[in-house]
Amino acid sequence: MIDINGWEFLLLGVLAILVLGPERLPEYAAKLGRFVRQARGMADRAKQQLKEEMGPEFSDVDWRAYDPRQYDPRRIVRDALSATPEEDPPPVKPVSTPKTHDPSLPTPWDSEAT
16 A cells, blocks of 8 residues: 555645645545545455355455465574474385396296287
8 A cells, every 4th residue: 555654644744735726626635535435345346256256265365375475584584593493204114126027038028918
């Protein structure tokens, strides 16, 4: 959104009074108010239409989980360094050793395979 603090808003108001004059300022303020209401209404209708078209399964989506601002690298590294180390899993024993072909023996032949 627009990031305007109090002093900037006050400066914009004084500038509007100087440029537009006190007689035209209420008219333009009313136009700005109507524009903001129309823009909000259009955004709300677009949001509602999107929800209707996407279907009910998208209403349960937690959109905060997909917010990229939550992936702060400093926090991720800090959490990883402060975590307790896990125990190493036991080594996996091989199930069986693969059989190699002895070149002195004839090649195996399956008569039913062809």
